[in-house]
Amino acid sequence: MTTFIIRxxxxxxxxxxxxxxxxxxxxxxxxxxxxxxxxxxxxAADPVAIAKVRExxxxxxxxxxxxxxxxxxxxxxxxxxxxxxGVAIADDVWRTLKNSAILMGTALxxxxxxxxxxxxxxxxxxxxxxxxxxxxITFLGISIPSFLLGLGGLWLLGLQLDLIPIGGMTTVGxxxxxxxxxxxxxxxxxxxxxxxxxxxxxxxxASMLEVxxxxxxxxxxxxGLPNRIVINRHAFRNALIPIITILALSLPELxxxxxxxxxxxxxxxxxxxxxxxxxxxxxxxxxxxxxVLAFVVLLANLIADVAYGxxxxxxxxx
Amino acid sequence: xxKRSLRRLAAAFLGVALLVPAAAVTPVAAQEEGPTVTGAWxxxxxxxxxxxxxxxxGGDAHFFNKIYSRLTTYEVDGDRYGxxxxxxxxxxxxxxxxxxxxFKLRPDVTWHDGEPFTAEDVAFSFNLALDPDKNMTAxxxxxxxxxxxADEVLAGTADTLSGVxxxxxxxxxxxxxxxxxxxxxxxxxxxxxxxxxxxxxxxATLKENPYWAEGQVGxxxxxxxAYTPGxxxxxxxxxxxxxxxxxxxxxxxxxxxxxxxxxxxxDNGEIDFTYLTADEVARESENANATVFPGPSGVDNVxxxxxxxxxxxxxxxxxxxxxxxxxxxxxxxxxxxGAAEIVPCLYGRPNLQGDVAAQEYDPELAQELLASxxxxxxxxxxxxxxxxxxxxxxxxxxxxxxxxxxETLGLTVKIEQMAEGxxxxxxxxxxxxxxxxxxxxxxTGERARNYFYSKSAHPAGNNGWSGANAWHYENPELDxxxxxxxxxxxxxxxxxxxxxxxxxxxDDLPWLYLWQTVRYHVVSNSxxxxxxxxAAGGGSYYDAVEKWEKVG
Numbered sequence: 001m002t003t004f005i006i007r008x009x010x011x012x013x014x015x016x017x018x019x020x021x022x023x024x025x026x027x028x029x030x031x032x033x034x035x036x037x038x039x040x041x042x043x044a045a046d047p048v049a050i051a052k053v054r055e056x057x058x059x060x061x062x063x064x065x066x067x068x069x070x071x072x073x074x075x076x077x078x079x080x081x082x083x084x085x086g087v088a089i090a091d092d093v094w095r096t097l098k099n100s101a102i103l104m105g106t107a108l109x110x111x112x113x114x115x116x117x118x119x120x121x122x123x124x125x126x127x128x129x130x131x132x133x134x135x136x137i138t139f140l141g142i143s144i145p146s147f148l149l150g151l152g153g154l155w156l157l158g159l160q161l162d163l164i165p166i167g168g169m170t171t172v173g174x175x176x177x178x179x180x181x182x183x184x185x186x187x188x189x190x191x192x193x194x195x196x197x198x199x200x201x202x203x204x205x206a207s208m209l210e211v212x213x214x215x216x217x218x219x220x221x222x223x224g225l226p227n228r229i230v231i232n233r234h235a236f237r238n239a240l241i242p243i244i245t246i247l248a249l250s251l252p253e254l255x256x257x258x259x260x261x262x263x264x265x266x267x268x269x270x271x272x273x274x275x276x277x278x279x280x281x282x283x284x285x286x287x288x289x290x291x292v293l294a295f296v297v298l299l300a301n302l303i304a305d306v307a308y309g310x311x312x313x314x315x316x317x318x
Numbered sequence: 319x320x321k322r323s324l325r326r327l328a329a330a331f332l333g334v335a336l337l338v339p340a341a342a343v344t345p346v347a348a349q350e351e352g353p354t355v356t357g358a359w360x361x362x363x364x365x366x367x368x369x370x371x372x373x374x375x376g377g378d379a380h381f382f383n384k385i386y387s388r389l390t391t392y393e394v395d396g397d398r399y400g401x402x403x404x405x406x407x408x409x410x411x412x413x414x415x416x417x418x419x420x421f422k423l424r425p426d427v428t429w430h431d432g433e434p435f436t437a438e439d440v441a442f443s444f445n446l447a448l449d450p451d452k453n454m455t456a457x458x459x460x461x462x463x464x465x466x467x468a469d470e471v472l473a474g475t476a477d478t479l480s481g482v483x484x485x486x487x488x489x490x491x492x493x494x495x496x497x498x499x500x501x502x503x504x505x506x507x508x509x510x511x512x513x514x515x516x517x518x519x520x521x522a523t524l525k526e527n528p529y530w531a532e533g534q535v536g537x538x539x540x541x542x543x544a545y546t547p548g549x550x551x552x553x554x555x556x557x558x559x560x561x562x563x564x565x566x567x568x569x570x571x572x573x574x575x576x577x578x579x580x581x582x583x584x585d586n587g588e589i590d591f592t593y594l595t596a597d598e599v600a601r602e603s604e605n606a607n608a609t610v611f612p613g614p615s616g617v618d619n620v621x622x623x624x625x626x627x628x629x630x631x632x633x634x635x636x637x638x639x640x641x642x643x644x645x646x647x648x649x650x651x652x653x654x655x656g657a658a659e660i661v662p663c664l665y666g667r668p669n670l671q672g673d674v675a676a677q678e679y680d681p682e683l684a685q686e687l688l689a690s691x692x693x694x695x696x697x698x699x700x701x702x703x704x705x706x707x708x709x710x711x712x713x714x715x716x717x718x719x720x721x722x723x724x725e726t727l728g729l730t731v732k733i734e735q736m737a738e739g740x741x742x743x744x745x746x747x748x749x750x751x752x753x754x755x756x757x758x759x760x761x762t763g764e765r766a767r768n769y770f771y772s773k774s775a776h777p778a779g780n781n782g783w784s785g786a787n788a789w790h791y792e793n794p795e796l797d798x799x800x801x802x803x804x805x806x807x808x809x810x811x812x813x814x815x816x817x818x819x820x821x822x823x824x825d826d827l828p829w830l831y832l833w834q835t836v837r838y839h840v841v842s843n844s845x846x847x848x849x850x851x852x853a854a855g856g857g858s859y860y861d862a863v864e865k866w867e868k869v870g
Binding site: 030031032033052056081084085086087088092095096099151154155158159162165166167168169170172173175262263264265266268272281 | 356368369370371450453454525526527530531544546547548549550552570572573574575576578579580582583585586588736738739740741742743
């Protein structure tokens with residue numbers, strides 16, 4: 001297993017660099033550039049000023065030189081500054097990463113705790129009223145756009161019932177009030193968690209159905225094992241592989257944030273930061289976020305591969 | 319951890335999260351020195367709370383005017399800009415040769431840190447605004463370009479403007495290369511910065527200096543207190559404000575990315591005012607606890623047909639036919655919900671428009687003009703009608719315009735809303751065929767120089783066409799008027815000059831001038847004595863915020 005992990009890490013290095021290069025090229029090829037953050041069309045664009053901004057940002061240099069310069073600086077920990085606010089990228093990414101991780105982590109845990117058990121229950125009671133109800137809820141969870149849920153939730157829980165505050169992460173002046181923070185967190189986390197729960201429920205149910213119809217489950221039942229043991233020990237563990245895959249694929253979202261939900265709730269996370277970066281053509285910011293996301297995607301894949309081995313010894317041995 | 323434990327943990331979390339008493343989010347209790355007012359300064363163009371530098375152009379200029387002061391500003395007359403009045407300047411006068419403006423500054427002004435405000439701060443701000451080495455925009459410093467010595471500063475051969483002379487602590491003289499009657503007006507948007515603090519910062523890294531986020535200092539009615547990235551900026555009343563201590567103790571700017579969420583927060587009483595989109599005006603107008611504040615945006619919507627790409631656009635009759643086939647009144651009523659005013663030329667202010675009439679919607683006239691133009695519309699083919707506006711409302715407006723052209727003239731266009739790259743296509747490459755965009759229309763008639771003065775043509779200036787094959791609009795008569803405008807020190811004479819310029823713009827139609835949009839804020843009735851022009855363009859005006867009161 002150790003050799004496997006080391007090999008995967010070594011393979012990840014060129015993949016990591018490749019991701020940064022491809023994203024860098026895409027940003028460069030897209031129409032417009034970071035100078036547009038300094039240009040207001042309503043006031044007319046002064047070409048001399050634009051040229052000066054481009055020179056200052058190094059945008060007048062050829063693409064390979066720009067990439068090498070960025071990479072060289074990044075390797076020394078210098079990720080540049082946000083073009084719009086002047087904040088150091090490293091500081092900004094760290095701040096928004098933490099905020100996104102809190103929101104998405106809470107949502108993911110909620111989704112796991114709700115979705116997986118209900119998925120098992122739904123599979124075990126296939127075609128029952130409960131199964132139909134849960135399947136229906138799953139469709140709703142996957143189908144309803146998060147902005148609609150967000151605004152609807154704010155209207156109902158915030159405006160009509162006055163249970164939660166509308167937008168933001170804290171109330172001004174109560175930055176250290178934990179309960180105030182929880183009340184800001186509750187609705188966006190629940191909405192995102194609802195989506196996660198629906199996804200986990202759906203995959204768990206499908207995976208469990210496949211497993212419980214297997215011969216070895218029939219054998220276990222034939223041996224007279226109680227249903228609880230059959231489901232928990234034999235079926236569920238073997239149904240874990242697709243769940244681990246979904247979980248691993250969700251890990252990068254933990255820090256990548258949820259763009260729409262963060263916008264609706266004014267949650268200062270990485271999703272919102274990324275939208276700012278794309279809007280301003282801020283390659284420093286986009287590349288800073290890309291660095292972190294690429295790292296987490298590769299790490300999540302590694303974790304998933306290792307987890308497969310633990311869940312299914314056949315994979316570990318092979 | 320057992321399943322039961324997990325279940326308990328999850329239940330505990332959800333219970334706590336949802337059931338903590340509502341009182342926990344009651345806005346911060348009133349401060350000793352006065353109540354707290356919270357607002358959202360958001361809009362379609364505007365910068366969020368993280369733009370913490372005062373010189374970046376944007377609709378949040380009427381947030382930064384709470385912290386900073388300018389030399390001059392405008393008083394508000396109803397929902398319009400009124401007369402120019404002093405802010406940091408008590409008075410100003412022109413020399414006999416009409417080349418030097420002398421400003422007498424208020425003697426009783428101190429910076430928030432207690433240091434006295436002097437003429438040196440004004441000179442410093444002027445020099446910094448033009449400094450080409452600073453990595454910060456200063457869109458409101460443009461009026462300084464006609465000061466003696468500006469060319470040298472811009473070229474980097476001088477550090478200071480030789481035309482700016484500090485006479486004494488409270489008197490400063492500014493000498494121009496040519497008479498500039500408009501300077502007191504045009505400098506009304508530049509915030510004055512403290513030399514003793516900003517002067518210590520590295521110019522090349524000015525924007526990213528933590529000074530702005532950690533405790534910038536101004537002379538305005540409120541002082542920087544706290545900043546939470548992505549969330550809010552909190553200001554405290556300045557007890558030494560030169561126009562009197564504010565009655566509000568704390569002023570909080572909250573960040574909202576989605577205007578709908580901001581409006582929900584307003585309806586819930588969490589914030590006292592917010593930006594209002596045009597489609598919400600009717601609903602909030604029925605809110606007995608709130609008042610809707612309209613105001614001119616300071617930005618015209620215009621259309622430019624590029625003669626380089628579409629030769630027919632060089633034909634005067636064809637351009638007039640394009641305008642006559644746009645039913646502006648219908649578009650304003652049905653799409654903008656009445657939230658726009660037709661303009662006859664670039665200028666949005668009535669004193670600059672005079673009696674110049676806007677072209678009325680007249681399909682028959684449009685067809686006659688098309689016939690007299692000799693343009694064969696069929697040979698033009700389908701044109702790309704581009705814009706940088708990406709919102710649905712703009713799409714509806716452009717669709718209505720396109721339908722009018724199709725129905726009246728048989729002209730077909732394909733609408734393209736460009737999230738990115740419009741500026742490059744339009745200004746730099748000159749590749750746009752026909753474009754829908756916004757243009758600042760004031761505060762003075764001098765604004766037309768940006769766009770239509772022949773010597774301002776791109777790349778030296780910005781009249782809207784560019785590239786090697788650019789077609790530059792030129793009219794010597796308009797040039798002469800724009801040259802004489804700044805030399806007219808009598809306001810009536812000045813207005814008459816720009817009204818003539820307006821007539822020429824309406825006759826020549828280098829752009830199809832459509833309308834000036836109206837923007838809105840909604841304010842809780844618990845907030846009183848409010849003066850507010852929701853100008854997303856960031857116009858300068860005296861909002862008397864020190865007199866705002868929160869009752870109830």
